[in-house]
Amino acid sequence: MTQRFPNLFSPLTIGGVTIKNRIMSSGHDTVMAERGLIGDQLLAYQEARARGGVGLIVTQASGVHPTARYTPTELTIDSDEAIPGYRRLADMAHANGTAIFGQLFHGGREIVMTEDGTLAVAWSASSVPAERYHVFPRAMPEPLILEIIASFGAAARRLVDAGLDGCEILAGWGYLPAQFLSSKTNLRDDAWGGDATRRQRFIREVLAACRAAVPEGFVVGVRISIGEAAPDGVTEEEALAAIAAYDADNLFDYVSVVKGTSGTLSGSGHIVPPSPVVSGYIAPLAARVKKITAKPVFLAGRINQPQDAENILARGEADMCIMTRALITDPEMPAKAAEGRLDDIRACVGCNQACIGHFHAGYPISCIQFPETGRERLFPRIGAAGHQRHAAAATSKRVLVIGGGPAGLKAAAIAAERGHRVTLVEADRRLGGQVRLAQLVPGREEIGGVIGNLEREARQAGVEIVMGVQADAAYVRAAGAEVVIVATGATPYRPPLELMGEPTILQAWDVLRTPGMVPAGGVVVADFRSDWTGLGLATMLAGRGHRVTLAVNGTMAGQLCQQYVRDMMTATARRARVTILTTMRVFGADASAVFLQDALTDEAVVIEDATLVLAYGHQPADALLAELEFDAADGGYQVLAAGDVLSPRTIEEAVLDGLRAAYTI
Ligand SMILES: Cc1cc2nc3c(=O)[nH]c(=O)nc-3n(C[C@H](O)[C@H](O)[C@H](O)COP(=O)(O)O)c2cc1C
Ligand code: SF4
Incomplete structure (x- = not known):
């Protein structure tokens, strides 16, 4: 079925590396580093995506120097201590036929938070404050500039030693390299600023240091914003001129095109654009880059379906499609696409809640629709890529799930996947509960996709779905289930007035x-x-x-x-x-x-x-739950509960509750 996606499933050779398809997971901070290093959880997370068939993984931003800490949970590559973890990652990726590059990072004045809550001393090209985190940096003296450039080279060398296939310099989104490139944040008048050529020098020297540190064939890429959409950000023209200049000296092997900046509220929205931003919305910028370089161009931005990716590639707007959240939501998406099972793909709805939302709050990332992401070791899945499932329970039981919102659907799907015989009853004539209302909010239309995805998973797992039935205690007794999962949701709360x-x-x-x-x-x-x-x-x-x-x-x-x-x-x-x-x-x-x-x-x-x-807000619709808890001992069944009936929260907790409930049976 890969004929359906001839471009998406064609290999791409860059330097000495052949990537098996054009689907890529770009650098994304998972908040899973352990004391700055790669440990078992980060490995398990990336392994799920490699097993699912992704062609290329770029690791999350990795700090190259002690002054590069932008969060206390940042991954680091500023000492040889990082090498063993990276080696495990490279071995795992290669065992799955996935190419792997490391992302090298210095945020300069973009510091999100520190380990002890104090404000850090930040460095930048010049002493220009950053609007989003209100950081006032110091201008770097030249010895520090040279030290940081050398640290990029040393980090690239560590990636070589660990067996990775390439490195990527994160030079976009208003981070340190971009702070040197922009005429508004680089006010220097020395060898590192004053005119365009001197402002381009920092990135030039970083790329050159990496090139010098790695062997022939090891890929050196650059990720850059084609316009930072901010008053003091790099402009489209500045970025394009810089790419042309570096290309002339063969300093990079590919360009990864993004837009926006970490430095402002509105500019940062482009880093992980939420719904309703449309798929591939910055493809025209990638097309501009393709006009000035013959090197491969990577493109990011809400590309969450293989059809969209195929069209972008077919139109020649990019050579590689970044599908990062698509893979957070469904690590098996490439394998399913290769089999042509498009309806089985759990598409990302662009809510940003559990992925970048968790990152900003300092928690390991996950997905509201697929809480197994980020919990790979807690809820392991087995089987061939594209057909993975949870392992069967010891005994198969009769399970009745009451309520067809996200909690009930997830509980039913996973219980059935684990070999239980599951019936789900929903009082309404349609599934979805509050999510059906949420999708009526302007800009939130895609959120309804969560229900479509969960319903399909439940039906495929063999759940019998009965709609239009208001279950009560008598119904439950008559059903004769051994386990009842109550997921009756919530009703609107009315405060005293x-x-x-x-x-x-x-x-x-x-x-x-x-x-x-x-x-x-x-x-x-x-x-x-x-x-x-x-x-x-x-x-x-x-x-x-x-x-x-x-x-x-x-x-x-x-x-x-x-x-x-x-x-x-x-x-x-x-x-x-x-x-x-x-x-x-x-x-x-x-x-x-x-x-x-x-x-x-x-x-x-x-x-x-x-x-x-x-x-x-809401209050739990828990009358039936209370009744069943009272009746359970006599009725000879076990009662579990999931979702808003326990406490009104969000889709994320509802789905996780459903998973947990199904796992206890
Ligand atoms: C949780 C999270 C963390 C991210 N951290 C990084 C990072 O460390 N480095 C980077 O270059 N981009 C980072 N990004 C941006 C992604 O690489 C990607 O460009 C973005 O998610 C848009 O692609 P998508 O629409 O396919 O998800 C992050 C994204 C997410 C969701
Ligand atoms: S939490 Fe939302 S935006 Fe993030 S990967 Fe999941 S569906 Fe996509």
Whole structure:
């Protein structure tokens, strides 16, 4: 079936390395390094992707020098201590037919956090502060510049010693090399700045140091932003001119094209662009690079289906497709694509929650749809690539799952995969629970894909799905299951309110279903959790002509969302002229006004001529769970629970609960 993807499954030779296909997992910080080194978990994580058929893995950013620490969990390659871990990684990759390059990194002024919470002394080309993390760096003296350049070369040499196939210099996204390249962050007037040639020198010397340190055939690549989309970032023209100059001296073997910068809020959204950014949206930039160099060009940016990747390659916009989150969500995607089983691919929905969201919060990465990612040793999967499953349980049991949201579907799928005989009953005529509502929020349409993916996994595993049945204790007894997993979800929470007269009070869920039910005029969306619901709903209502105030209880709108999602949704809401009030709690309403209270001062805030829409979170729909827990001993069955019925949280916890519940049977 690889004929369906003739470009995607054609090999690519770079230097002395032949990569078996055009699917690549680019550098991504997994937060799995152990004291800066590669240990068992990072190895297991990458092994899952190598076994799934990816052609090339570039390891996560690896600090080349003690001044290169951007987080306390960073992977390092600044001493020979790193070599054994890298050697295990290289051996594992090669055993699976996967090529592997190491990514060499210095963030300069981009420092996210430190080990003990104090602010680090940061270095950059010049003393220009960074907007996103508010770091004020020192300008590097020349001896330090030379030392860091040498450390890139030494790190490349370590990768050779460890048996890797190549190295990649992370020179984009406003990190140290880019800080030297940009005319706005490099204000020097010495051998390292002053004109374009001197600003290009740092990257030039880094590439040359790497070339000099490695043997013929060992690949040296460069990852660079073709425009950083920020006031002080590298411009498209600066980047293209630099590539042309380095190419003229044969300093690199490939260019990996990205956009944006770590240095600003809006620029950083391009690092891991969330939904609704479209697949391959920076392909035109890669096409520009292809016009100035004959070297292979790699492309990143929401390429999450093999069809998209094939089209990009067929159009000649790039030579290698980065599909990083696609592989976080489904490590077996390449093997499934090779077999033509496209409907079996669990597509990434671009939510950013458990991958880059976990990274920013300092936790090991995972996926909301596939919590096995990042937990490969806890929930091991066995079998041939593309057909992996969890090992069978010791005894096969009759399992009844109540509720067809993400928790119930995952529990059912995994229990069935483990050899249990599983029936899932859902009261509604459709599966999905709250996710079906979440996908009605503007910009969150793709989130519904989670349910499609989980339903397919459940059906393929042999789950019998019964819809339109409201299970109660009598139903459960009659079903005769040995194990009952209750995943009945949650219902909207209504806080106590002071009401005068009979004002219209609406629930976010109802408004999402039927936006036309909101009376004309002003609206206050009272958003307790401060996540995507309030922001999305407010934008939706503003788009329908309402004058909208979004009153969030948190310190900022979208506070619980991953930063790129938060900022993109906030920008959309601002453009729609939504007024955002922070630290507000809802107090009450009358026929014409909504009463809020400032949670910091307790002062009243009155919004006249407005209807109140509550996005106030949920409470567990746990009546049946309580009843079954009471009945279980007599009924002779075991009761487990998963998802919001335990405590209303997000899709991520629901799916993980489902997995865990299925594993206990
Ligand atoms: C959790 C996470 C960490 C990342 N860390 C790095 C990194 O260390 N180095 C790097 O070059 N890019 C990093 N990235 C960006 C990815 O390499 C990639 O460009 C991005 O995810 C967009 O590709 P995708 O749409 O295929 O996921 C990271 C991405 C994620 C999701
Ligand atoms: S958590 Fe969301 S964005 Fe990240 S890999 Fe999974 S589906 Fe994709």
